[in-house]
Amino acid sequence: MxxxxxxxxxxxxxxxxxxxxxxxxxxxxxxxxxxxxxxxxxxxxxxxxxxxxxxxxxxxxxxxxxxxxxxxxxxxxxxxxxxxxxxxxxxxxxxxxxxxxxxxxxxxxxxxxxxxxxxxxxxxxxxxxxxxxxxxxxxxxxxxxxxxxxxxxxxxxxxxxxxxxxxxxxxxxxxxxxxxxxxxxxxxxxxxxxxxxxxxxxxxxxxxxxxxxxxxxxxxxxxxxxxxxxxxxxxxxxxxxxxxxxxxxxxxxxxxxxxxxxxxxxxxxxxxxxxxxxxxxxxxxxxxxxxxxxxxxxxxxxxxxxxxxxxxxxxxxxxxxxxxxxxxxxxxxxxxxxxxxxxxxxxxxxxxxxxxxxxxxKHYISAFGEHVIAKEVEQAMQEATEKTGARISEFTVAPNITPGGDELPYHEWFVEFEKEPEDMNIFRDSLDESMQKQNSYYFDLIDGKILQKLKVTKIPENGFQQYMKSIGKLGGQNKLPRLSNDRNIAEKLENLIKN
Incomplete structure (x- = not known):
């Protein structure tokens, strides 16, 4: 020594x-x-x-x-x-x-x-x-x-x-x-x-x-x-x-x-x-x-x-x-x-x-009074990856309040996978079960048919880096918000997927 x-x-x-x-x-x-x-x-x-x-x-x-x-x-x-x-x-x-x-x-x-x-x-x-x-x-x-x-x-x-x-x-x-x-x-x-x-x-x-x-x-x-x-x-x-x-x-x-x-x-x-x-x-x-x-x-x-x-x-x-x-x-x-x-x-x-x-x-989701915080979505993601063997590069969550037609609103999880789960439905269900277990307001909204279960939207490889670069935030001191109470980030990610 x-x-x-x-x-x-x-x-x-x-x-x-x-x-x-x-x-x-x-x-x-x-x-x-x-x-x-x-x-x-x-x-x-x-x-x-x-x-x-x-x-x-x-x-x-x-x-x-x-x-x-x-x-x-x-x-x-x-x-x-x-x-x-x-x-x-x-x-x-x-x-x-x-x-x-x-x-x-x-x-x-x-x-x-x-x-x-x-x-x-x-x-x-x-x-x-x-x-x-x-x-x-x-x-x-x-x-x-x-x-x-x-x-x-x-x-x-x-x-x-x-x-x-x-x-x-x-x-x-x-x-x-x-x-x-x-x-x-x-x-x-x-x-x-x-x-x-x-x-x-x-x-x-x-x-x-x-x-x-x-x-x-x-x-x-x-x-x-x-x-x-x-x-x-x-x-x-x-x-x-x-x-x-x-x-x-x-x-x-x-x-x-x-x-x-x-x-x-x-x-x-x-x-x-x-x-x-x-x-x-x-x-x-x-x-x-x-x-x-x-x-x-x-x-x-x-x-x-x-x-x-x-x-x-x-x-x-x-x-x-x-x-x-x-x-x-x-x-x-x-x-x-x-x-x-x-x-x-x-x-x-x-x-x-x-x-x-x-x-x-200022970073939470409470579009329906659920007040979801970062700790809860991070815990849910940890449990889902451990359960399914998936590996993620990055993710963020936003509400979809008016999805159209007769469809109920939901929380949309934008996820960039390094390794996708073998069964995406099991992965999604694990996320949703963890959220219901952690957040009683979210459980009540799902149980009362105010919200439907969450949905997962896949982001292409390096997609979040492209997003951060597009807003001038690519760098070691900048962090992607884990949660948004609006669709501002979600809309930019949707455009990235389309393009």
Whole structure:
């Protein structure tokens, strides 16, 4: 074992003890974070506008600071982007993470000298927790690939901006620089297809031990590698041991990944966003990701089915329950206050607090009041593929409200298969049975003959990649919505099939 691997194991034990310390005192940890945030934010424009000087309790905070999304916070962000200091957080940001908003155009999420280190530390700690649990540290001596956005940054009124993954690339620690791939030049390629081809050329002869990225785009990388070399990924990279992912649920992709790799590899799930690095999988055999309670972020939760009510209750960490679908709000050292990031989560454990991402508050199907969420369709897909041996590349679901004639409405599942099931009817029935079992509203609608059972529409090979490219979203940071409450995506996929 190398000196680096031995050092990693020692450091991992130290970090695990620190994590366990704050994780075992969740409410006290969050109370400390809350008080520090209010204290630091009190002299900002936002703090003065919301009377932070008189906020002593969470109840005071709820009274003074309403829930906001980006559009509702935009007047403050625009002042920051224009160059004003002390708007949402003391001073000026270090960076803006630029993201593409669906309703507000480009979004500029601030990253400050207080918030930036928490992104780096959480990513590091996820790997260290894996090392401490498994005792496996040999992979630190191999090559590691991180599929990410370009690290080239622009500048706006003295503050650098770019994609979060590109900004983070500037913070890769020195002890990993020699192991890190692809090269800086390749990472700077903007066109995603060109970039993937360059990454394939750079990595196909290397000793790759860790691969990280959004599953759908790592899948694309694996497929290109296999086309280029004719080998399973596990044979090409004999020491490939760890897949690190985030952004979407891995389970619908797992069977195809294991087929591409030719064997099973360990995986770590991350929950990073421009607004903060919220959670990571700290145990291989535990469901869910450990919520980062000691990372300068104060969390609030609103029950998803009450979110659009007037004045819904905002729960703190000590008040949440397992299995309830919550909208997660964050207040952070980047100056976001009671900020709705748009995700819904469910807690899988309360000692310590682990959660899973269940979907997006805007991504659901409720055309008939069924309120189907991403977690449910992903679970149904996992069960159907396991039952039938099918392997899927990608899928999305939309309602068909007016199918025509006397036909009842239904949910339409658009699926790109890597391996089709032998019997499509069994596959479809498995999906529908799982949905009825998970969602009582869906069951009632089927049972009451309001909806008919779901239908599966096959998408041709690489069809979803063509769709993402057609809307300018082909790339490692973009994700296909798992659910839509309208036919916008469905209609584009139908046109793709026709053409």
């Amino acid at each position: 190398s000196v680096k691997a031995i050092a990693a194991k020692i450091f991992a034990k130290y970090i695990r003890r620190k994590i366990d310390k704050w994780a075992s005192h969740p409410e006290a940890t969050q109370e400390k974070v809350f008080r520090e945030l209010i204290s630091k934010g009190s002299n900002t424009q936002f703090g003065k506008d919301h009377d932070f000087g008189n906020i002593k309790t969470h109840a005071d905070f709820v009274k003074n600071v309403p829930v906001r999304d980006y559009e509702e916070l935009r007047s403050y962000v625009d002042k920051m982007v224009a160059g004003e200091p002390d708007v949402l957080w003391p001073g000026k940001p270090l960076y803006y993470a630029k993201t593409s908003g669906t309703t507000s155009g480009a979004k500029y999420i601030p990253l400050t000298k207080d918030s930036m280190p928490t992104h780096i530390k959480a990513a590091r700690n996820a790997i260290l927790c894996y090392i401490e649990e498994t005792g496996n540290a040999e992979f630190v001596d191999g090559k590691m690939i991180f599929l990410q956005g370009s690290p080239e940054l622009q500048e706006k009124n003295g503050v650098k901006l770019g994609r979060l993954s590109g900004i983070v690339a500037h913070y890769v620690p020195g002890y990993l620089q020699r192991n890190r791939m692809p090269s800086w030049e390749t990472n700077c390629i903007e066109d995603w297809e060109t970039k993937v081809e360059a990454i394939v050329e750079e990595t196909k002869d290397e000793n790759m031990t860790v691969i990280s990225g959004i599953p759908s785009w790592v899948q694309m990388y694996f497929e290109r590698l296999k086309q280029k070399t004719g080998k399973d990924i596990g044979d090409l990279f004999k020491n490939f041991q760890l897949f690190i992912y985030g952004g979407v649920n891995y389970e619908p992709y797992r069977s195809k990944f294991e087929n591409l790799i030719g064997r099973k590899v360990d995986s770590i799930e991350l929950y990073p966003a421009s607004e903060g690095f919220f959670a990571f999988q700290d145990k291989q055999k535990e469901k869910g990701m450990l919520l980062q309670l000691d990372s300068g972020m104060f969390y609030e939760f609103i029950k998803a089915d009450e979110f659009f009510d007037d004045n819904p209750k905002r729960f703190t960490i000590g008040e949440v329950e397992k299995g309830v679908n919550y909208v997660m709000l964050v207040s952070t050292t980047a100056g976001l206050w009671a900020y709705n990031i748009g995700d819904t989560v469910q807690f899988t454990s309360l000692k310590p607090y682990r959660l899973m991402v269940s979907g997006r508050i």
